[in-house]
Amino acid sequence: VAEMTKLLHGASICVDATHPYATEATRTICEACETTGVEYHRLLRTESELPKNSIVFETAAEAAEYLESTAGNILLTTGAKELPAFKNLDIKRIFPRVLPTLDGIRACEALDIPHRNIIAMQGPFSLDLNRVILEQFNIQWLVTKDGGAVGGFMEKAKACAYCGARLIVLRRPRENGETVESILERCRKLL
Known part of the structure; x- marks a missing residue:
C-alpha cells in the first residue's frame, strides 16, 4: 500500500x-x-463466452478435487499462486505454464514438479502455440481463468476443441x- x-x-x-x-x-x-x-x-474486462462443454469451478481447490478422479495430463494456466491447490494430484500429470521468473519456477519446485513439466513462458499465446503445447505434452485437461480477449482465453478454448482436451475454467470473482x-x-x- x-x-x-x-x-x-x-x-x-x-x-x-x-x-x-x-x-x-x-x-x-x-x-x-x-x-x-x-x-x-x-x-x-469483458467476460468471455464459455464453450458449452466447459467445466466451471469457483476455486482452484474445487478444480483440483475434481481432477483427482480423472486421468490424463493437465495443463495449468492459472498462474503460480494457484499451484498449491493442485498439490494432491500426481505431479507427473501436472504441466504448469508459469511466467519465466524465479518465483514461478520456485512455486513449481515447491510442489516437486519435474523441470521437464514446467512450461515457463510469457503470454498471451496464439491458438497455434496453445495447440502445439497441448499436443506436445499430451494434455487432456486445461485449467484456466477467464482473462478475456487480452488474456488469450479464446485461443486456449479453441485449442482445447481442436485437440480434444477438456476445458476447466475458474469463475471470475464478482x-x-x-x-x-x-x-x-x-x-x-x-x-
Whole structure:
C-alpha cells in the first residue's frame, strides 16, 4: 500500500486495469486511493463466452478435487499462486505454464514438479502455440481463468476443441466497475 500510495502522489485519477483475478492488487490500489484521495475507477474486462462443454469451478481447490478422479495430463494456466491447490494430484500429470521468473519456477519446485513439466513462458499465446503445447505434452485437461480477449482465453478454448482436451475454467470473482468508454469519458472531462 505504501508503494502504491507513493506512486499515486500528484495523480487526479487512478484506473485499476489489473487482471480480473488480481483481487489482492485491487484491494491495495483501492486502499492507496482512499489514503491519497485519488479518484478510483475499476476497468472491467469483458467476460468471455464459455464453450458449452466447459467445466466451471469457483476455486482452484474445487478444480483440483475434481481432477483427482480423472486421468490424463493437465495443463495449468492459472498462474503460480494457484499451484498449491493442485498439490494432491500426481505431479507427473501436472504441466504448469508459469511466467519465466524465479518465483514461478520456485512455486513449481515447491510442489516437486519435474523441470521437464514446467512450461515457463510469457503470454498471451496464439491458438497455434496453445495447440502445439497441448499436443506436445499430451494434455487432456486445461485449467484456466477467464482473462478475456487480452488474456488469450479464446485461443486456449479453441485449442482445447481442436485437440480434444477438456476445458476447466475458474469463475471470475464478482466485481463492480466500468467500461473503457466510460473511463475514457471521465479522463476527457479531467483534461
